[in-house]
Amino acid sequence: MTIKVKCPQCGKETEYSEKNPWRPFCCERCKIIDLGAWANGDYVIAGKPIEGDDDLDISSESLAKGKLHSKEKISR
Numbered sequence: 690m691t692i693k694v695k696c697p698q699c700g701k702e703t704e705y706s707e708k709n710p711w712r713p714f715c716c717e718r719c720k721i722i723d724l725g726a727w728a729n730g731d732y733v734i735a736g737k738p739i740e741g742d743d744d745l746d747i748s749s750e751s752l753a754k755g756k757l758h759s760k761e762k763i764s765r
């Protein structure tokens with residue numbers, strides 16, 4: 690009996706067994722893409738619910754501060 694799972698990256702059905710070293714992904718490429726997305730913080734932004742204007746103001750303010758900070762770093 691083989692357990693099949695859907696690859697979290699591309700949605701392709703893949704075998705969840707010792708034969709598949711990239712499980713639950715279908716291949717090495719999908720695993721690397723997914724790990725890269727985590728490293729870039731895509732999942733953090735995607736998983737963060739934006740509700741209410743107050744939250745939006747805080748996040749945009751902190752974003753602007755972060756941009757200014759990175760600009761300072763570059764100019765120095």
Ligand SMILES: [Zn+2]
Pocket residue numbers: 696697698699700701714715716719
């Ligand atoms: Zn895949």
